[in-house]
Amino acid sequence: xWDYTEKVLDLFYNPKNQGEITIAGEAGVKVATxxxxxxxxxxxxxxxxxxxxxxxxxLDARFQTFxxxxxxxxxxxxxxxxxxxxLDQALLVTNQDIANYLGGLPEAxxxxxxxxxEALEAAIYNYxxxxxxxxxxxxxGALICTCFSISDSKIRRVIAENHLTTAEQVxxxxxxxxxxxxxxxxxxxxxxxxxxxxxxxTLHSNSVPNTQKSLxxxxxxxxxxxxxIALIQKVLDEEVRPVLIADGGDVELYxxxxxxxxxxxxxxxxxxxxxxxxxxxxxxARLRDRVSPEIIVExx
Amino acid sequence: MEKNCIYxxxxxxxxxxxxxxxxxxxxxTDYYGNPxxxxxxxxxxxxxxxxxxxxxxxxxxxxxxxxxxxxxxSEGDNAAIRAALLAQPEKRHIIxxxxxxxxxxxxxxxxxxxxxxxxxxxxxxxGQLDLxxxxxxxxGNTALVTVMYANNETGVIxxxxxxxxxxxxxxxxxxxxxxxxxxxxxxxxxxxxxxxLTMSGHKIHAPKGIGALYVRRGVRFRPFLIGGHQERGRRAxxxxxxxxxxxxxxxxxxxxxxxxxxxxxxxxxDRLETALLKQIPDCEVNGDTTxxxxxxxxxxxxxxxxxxxxxxxxxxxxxxxxxSACTSGSLxxxxxxxAMGLPYTTLHGSIRFSLCRYTTEAExxxxxxxxxxxxxxxRALSPFKNDDAGWLQQQSQxxxx
Numbered sequence: 001x002w003d004y005t006e007k008v009l010d011l012f013y014n015p016k017n018q019g020e021i022t023i024a025g026e027a028g029v030k031v032a033t034x035x036x037x038x039x040x041x042x043x044x045x046x047x048x049x050x051x052x053x054x055x056x057x058x059l060d061a062r063f064q065t066f067x068x069x070x071x072x073x074x075x076x077x078x079x080x081x082x083x084x085x086x087l088d089q090a091l092l093v094t095n096q097d098i099a100n101y102l103g104g105l106p107e108a109x110x111x112x113x114x115x116x117x118e119a120l121e122a123a124i125y126n127y128x129x130x131x132x133x134x135x136x137x138x139x140x141g142a143l144i145c146t147c148f149s150i151s152d153s154k155i156r157r158v159i160a161e162n163h164l165t166t167a168e169q170v171x172x173x174x175x176x177x178x179x180x181x182x183x184x185x186x187x188x189x190x191x192x193x194x195x196x197x198x199x200x201x202t203l204h205s206n207s208v209p210n211t212q213k214s215l216x217x218x219x220x221x222x223x224x225x226x227x228x229i230a231l232i233q234k235v236l237d238e239e240v241r242p243v244l245i246a247d248g249g250d251v252e253l254y255x256x257x258x259x260x261x262x263x264x265x266x267x268x269x270x271x272x273x274x275x276x277x278x279x280x281x282x283x284x285a286r287l288r289d290r291v292s293p294e295i296i297v298e299x300x
Numbered sequence: 301m302e303k304n305c306i307y308x309x310x311x312x313x314x315x316x317x318x319x320x321x322x323x324x325x326x327x328x329t330d331y332y333g334n335p336x337x338x339x340x341x342x343x344x345x346x347x348x349x350x351x352x353x354x355x356x357x358x359x360x361x362x363x364x365x366x367x368x369x370x371x372x373x374s375e376g377d378n379a380a381i382r383a384a385l386l387a388q389p390e391k392r393h394i395i396x397x398x399x400x401x402x403x404x405x406x407x408x409x410x411x412x413x414x415x416x417x418x419x420x421x422x423x424x425x426x427g428q429l430d431l432x433x434x435x436x437x438x439x440g441n442t443a444l445v446t447v448m449y450a451n452n453e454t455g456v457i458x459x460x461x462x463x464x465x466x467x468x469x470x471x472x473x474x475x476x477x478x479x480x481x482x483x484x485x486x487x488x489x490x491x492x493x494x495x496x497l498t499m500s501g502h503k504i505h506a507p508k509g510i511g512a513l514y515v516r517r518g519v520r521f522r523p524f525l526i527g528g529h530q531e532r533g534r535r536a537x538x539x540x541x542x543x544x545x546x547x548x549x550x551x552x553x554x555x556x557x558x559x560x561x562x563x564x565x566x567x568x569x570d571r572l573e574t575a576l577l578k579q580i581p582d583c584e585v586n587g588d589t590t591x592x593x594x595x596x597x598x599x600x601x602x603x604x605x606x607x608x609x610x611x612x613x614x615x616x617x618x619x620x621x622x623x624s625a626c627t628s629g630s631l632x633x634x635x636x637x638x639a640m641g642l643p644y645t646t647l648h649g650s651i652r653f654s655l656c657r658y659t660t661e662a663e664x665x666x667x668x669x670x671x672x673x674x675x676x677x678x679r680a681l682s683p684f685k686n687d688d689a690g691w692l693q694q695q696s697q698x699x700x701x
Contacts, residue, residue: 042625046683064683068607068626178631
């Protein structure tokens with residue numbers, strides 16, 4: 001039997017936001033839909049987002065899921081997490097965020113959280129008219145796992161985002177290698193390549209990479225307090241505030257105590273019902289990614 | 301620890317019968333001696349082991365000397381396959397089926413890397429073998445045909461004697477994994493074509509950790525486990541006296557109740573199956589319903605996933621099992637259902653209920669009462685409502701060209 005958290009079981013037995021979204025004649029909104037998985041693979045998710053056209057804000061999110069307990073719970077969690085976010089903010093949600101929201105998932109079930117993240121991305125890409133196929137088949141989109149149709153780029157992404165080190169973990173996260181197993185050696189090679197690329201990035205970069213998420217958390221030297229605060233300020237200024245300002249809000253760094261980062265939400269953010277989500281997803285996840293995985297963001 | 305439940309997973313394991321427990325307990329407490337000892341404290345136990353051997357022989361219709369006690373069904377399967385090959389070192393071909401238990405399949409896979417050729421017979425949509433395929437596969441080089449009596453997942457019973465007759469024509473040995481069949485199907489190995497047969501205690505209300513292997517008199521049997529003279533040199537290791545006594549008692553009880561139990565189980569199983577099929581749309585029985593164990597039903601519920609059904613049943617304290625990918629511990633659904641070529645729409649939503657002589661009518665009625673709502677709830681969550689779910693079909697075609 002799987003070791004599910006209370007949160008997973010709760011969202012499975014009492015799922016929130018199931019179903020479709022209909023917008024009969026409602027002005028200024030559109031529905032974005034993202035579909036991933038297939039019945040052959042044993043799980044599939046169709047995600048519906050109701051988007052306010054003028055602000056890009058997700059007003060509502062619903063899911064339809066074919067899958068196991070954790071697939072249903074992950075889908076429900078995802079819909080709860082993205083409500084109130086703008087599409088740009090939603091794109092920052094990682095599969096790890098979904099798993100964290102659920103209080104963790106069994107390792108062999110992490111692919112359920114990945115499915116959620118992919119459906120979200122698919123919905124947003126659909127909405128923006130970016131063809132998913134071209135995204136999937138970007139330069140190195142060769143098919144690695146034929147059993148589950150998993151591309152090279154997808155495997156690289158999941159390795160990078162979740163700091164995976166073994167082929168077995170890759171199987172747990174995206175299923176690749178879990179069928180006939182003939183691609184396991186290739187997955188080993190990809191893990192080594194990603195590791196080498198990371199080592200290079202660490203050597204050559206003297207600033208925090210902006211578009212690439214940092215993949216070298218484990219290898220960094222610990223920062224001094226001053227360096228840490230400076231880095232937090234820098235990440236807030238360069239990466240977080242522009243997104244918030246675009247939404248009519250803002251954030252100010254108030255204090256840093258160890259791993260606790262205190263911030264003041266301003267403008268539209270201070271009154272926004274999704275300010276907690278903003279804190280957790282837009283700010284905390286960013287800082288964890290860039291500065292330290294232990295960071296906790298609190299409003300003042 | 302949960303204790304009270306509606307246990308409909310008896311093909312996985314069974315409750316120890318109170319009479320079995322009572323019979324074995326003194327051999328854990330007072331009579332803990334070693335039957336091989338010279339002193340009477342230990343030596344006296346040889347008698348209890350002998351009685352148990354006779355009880356096990358009786359349920360199989362065999363001679364006591366043809367029974368070897370083992371630790372489990374998997375050991376029996378491993379030992380039988382190895383022994384059959386050692387007895388005929390010049391032959392290098394094995395025939396089995398695609399739907400065997402992993403205890404047989406994994407050994408065969410390993411033997412393929414050791415110079416043996418293995419034929420895995422296919423099954424049709426009802427889970428049945430094609431005897432023509434068997435005949436076409438048999439050659440003078442075939443050392444062993446190993447086939448299960450009844451399938452653990454679907455309950456489908458193979459035509460064992462028809463298979464055996466063909467095996468004998470080619471002079472191969474015939475091993476049958478009867479772990480699911482013993483106690484549910486009357487057996488008489490004296491008039492059978494079976495050379496070796498595996499059984500397991502915990503499927504017939506004895507504890508885990510005890511099983512038996514029948515080896516027909518005259519079969520050249522070399523032990524799998526060596527290092528002791530026990531079991532007439534055919535299985536080393538100090539006898540598991542409490543387990544052996546328990547297996548004997550369990551076999552005695554199964555034989556005693558065989559007719560009555562199977563009639564009752566069949567009636568309850570049919571009631572469950574009929575009621576579910578009637579109340580719930582888009583579901584069907586997996587496997588040959590004409591040749592099937594009386595206690596087993598495997599039903600495929602379309603458009604939903606098995607683990608989600610199991611967890612929903614679990615909420616009502618109902619224990620069943622599923623062949624879905626999420627429950628298999630791998631990412632592939634059951635090898636048995638896949639071998640039957642079931643469509644993906646049902647494959648992932650298959651649920652097995654397996655009854656035993658303790659199953660009550662009230663329990664069956666409770667399952668019938670809760671299942672429709674569980675299925676409705678999960679189907680409401682699912683994006684699939686019928687077989688032409690466009691984008692899924694497309695994707696699955698892409699995936700499995």
